Amino acid sequence: MRGNKGDKRIDVNLEQARFQHEREINENFTRVEYGELEEKEIVGIPIRAEQEKEKFYVNFAPNAHTLVIGTTGSGKTTTFINPTVQILSQSKAKPSMLLSDPKGELYALHAKSLQAKGYEVKVLDLRNPFNSIKWNPLERPFLMYQRMLHLEDEVRVDEENGTYVFDGNTYSEPDELNSAVQVKKQQIY
Known part of the structure; x- marks a missing residue:
């Protein structure tokens, strides 16, 4: 099985696919020290974060829409969403984020810090439209x-x-x- 002809990133036999080693990840993806995020125009999704001695490094994959799927309690929010929101909001690029948060946990955790960093936080609550931005798709x-x-x-x-x-x-x-x-x-x- 091979990648599609239009997909130029997959040029190997997919049965031979494997996870990249640490060295390969650092070569193939942008690596930035966390303290330098505010100074660098990084656009992308954090795919790996690692602490080396006193410094914290983050690897970024090229920008893409991201969908995180997992069963209840599998750690989606703790292991991916929370760190991603914190890292992206710290960056100079300040990318837009759209987060689905039916329980309101992400809003409670991140709204104040995002607003302090210059983000405009909006809530679309279809169950309680009077405490919402009242978006009308029509x-x-x-x-x-x-x-x-x-x-x-x-x-x-x-x-x-x-x-x-x-x-x-x-x-x-x-x-x-x-x-x-x-x-x-x-x-x-």
């Missing part, structure tokens, strides 16, 4: 639809130059303007 399509219905109102007449201004562009002929409005409607719709 709001953006509704607003775009409303804008499409009233696009003609966004046309501004520049009487000084005898032109029409729409969506940042200038049109001298009404037909050109109507075409631009129709194209914009199609983009929105």
Whole structure:
């Protein structure tokens, strides 16, 4: 069994796959001392953290969406989520994080420290919308639809130059303007 032709990272026979040795991990993945995270623009997922004498080192894999799956009590939060949140929030890049937290444990553990580090922490609670950001998944399509219905109102007449201004562009002929409005409607719709 081999990797897909489009996957350039897998170029070996997958039956021969093995875990990398410490030396290989340090060669293949960015390694940063924890104290230097605030100074370096590191983007990626921490895959390994190790203490050597008095220093703490973290290896980062290239940036990717990450899904952590395991049974209840298997240590997902303790061994991966909590350290990852702490490490990423310490970095100079300050990447965005979306955490699913049905019990509210992660919020209780990390919200204050994330806010202190400049993060904007938002809670989406569908069970208690009054203590939530009240996100409506249909709001953006509704607003775009409303804008499409009233696009003609966004046309501004520049009487000084005898032109029409729409969506940042200038049109001298009404037909050109109507075409631009129709194209914009199609983009929105």
